[in-house]
Amino acid sequence: MNKLAIISAFLGGVKNRYMVYEPERILAKKFELAAKIDGVAGLELCYPADFEDLSLLKSLLADHGLGVSAINVRSRRSGKWWRGSFTSANSRERGEVVDDFKIALDAAAELSVDRISTCPLNEGHDYVFEMDYLKAYDYAEETFSAICTHNPAIRVCIEYKWNDPRTRCFFASAGETLSFCQAVGKPNLGVALDFGHSIQTGERPAQAAAMLARDNRLFYVHLNDNDRNFDWDLMPGAMHFWEFIEFFYYLRILGYTDDWYAYDVMSKEMDTVETFKTVVEVTRKLESLTDRIDRDRMDDLLTDRDPSQTIRYLYRSLL
């Protein structure tokens, strides 16, 4: 069974461009909240925010008995790398992001964490003719290659997303990202599949997972939901119930079963702890519903490809 983690930033301040729902919380407070949520076994830590004092971080992890699912390296920073870092036209900025990743990789090794995840949100463009796409791909290949070479024992995951904060992010879909990873050719470069990002970009998450796993690059999974219009980071299953069932079914077939799920769910107007308690309960419920699907029966149904029979079977067995 996969263990459950929360991305630490989602236990902190909650804001968007219009409103502030929760003020920022200090790291110790984030740990305190996480420890109150039954079923949560760890955090996805954010670099650099959570790493200002490494010994404090270590003692918080030990005191609360929490694990680390991954270290999330934030490449969008207020005041720098505004036009991207991995794909920046400025070689100094590309060097900076590689150097910064090396620090994060070393911190991961020190904490015995074997996974770095990054969502290159600020790579991309708002306007046509803003970015030289050909050069950007070359630059991204160089920087990710250098990052992956620093410590081949740590997996580096690219989390793709359609848009926000750019009107078009550079890595928008599972296909684009997988193709990029294959072009770089490092075995420790792979993909973090965020369920909500996959939905927003128009994918069937189960299909995206299958495609990534066939090339051994389904490295990590984030759970949340949205209405496809935007990345709202809603509670899993609030919108795409059946897509979640299919996704969990495939993760079991693909062997993503002894790993971590990490949540990026925005509690917004709701209480943060109560939100994640619900999220945990809903995840386990969706998993147990998925377990009611008989593998052999589903194999037959998938061979027949007759949705009139499949949907009947699903409604009869699950509800």
Place this chain on the structure above:
Amino acid sequence: MKKWKFSVNAGFLGKRQDRFTQYRPDRPLEDKIRLAAQIDGVEGVELKYPQDFDDAKLTQSLLDGHGLICSAVNVDIKDAAFFRFGALSNNDPAKRRRAVRLLQEGLDLAAEMNIGLVSTCPLADGYDYPFQIDYSDAWGYFIESIKAAASYRRDVKLALEFQPHEPHARILLSNVGILLHVLDEVTMNNVGANLDIGHSFAALETPAESITLLARKERLFYLHTNDNTGDGGDWDMISGSVHFWHWLELLLTLDRVGYNGWLGADINPKHMSADQAFAANNRMIRKMIELLDRIGTDKLVEMVRENGNSGQIYDYLGKHLMS
């Protein structure tokens, strides 16, 4: 083609941030107004109530000092400290009264300043999840609150701005059809629309059609110019940078319906300097107006009124714009 006056929304000259990044620090009001006055072709500035009116006399003297007119008083009714669960549609009557009172204060202010126009975008009134709110209660409160605000004084116009989503997955006042419905329910001729072109694209509308629908009721009071990718986000991009043909069509339509209000602007400068982003927006719009004048709008309208003419229209546009 008519000539319209340009205004900028001062909020976009200050702090810019999204959930991820802060792009620009805030500027004091005086700096915002000074910057607005420096932008090519700008005669007006849209200010926010209550934030920009701590000292209304000072605000007025800053405007006078820079030769600017306040194009609209934009009343902010989305402060999460009070309106976490809605403003005009909140279950709590005290919260609704607070939102209505803010609008009424804005109407008084607009009257004192001889502007005659208040704008508001009720973004706190929305929801994320199925089963989150009682739509019947919420809409009842919403209409009641608009009536209470607008009936307070009928000599000032109240322009409602719809937006399909953000910060909630769904906003109550989400598209032109719902807005038209609200106008019918409220039945006060001082309640109308501030049509934000980017919101109209985000709501999957054709803005020229939305303009027409509102103008038919004489309720198109104000405009926010900008553009959007049309795939959900509200990016506040430079007008015409995505929907060039739609922009030509909507400018032609504004001329045809005799719109005589401001061309306000919500442009997110983000990585650009704010004055350059707004100046580019205004130049793009002026250029598009110039192109329409060059084409000869009478001939274009004549062609539009014939069925099955799209091929000829694009030939005509291509010949006159691209040669």
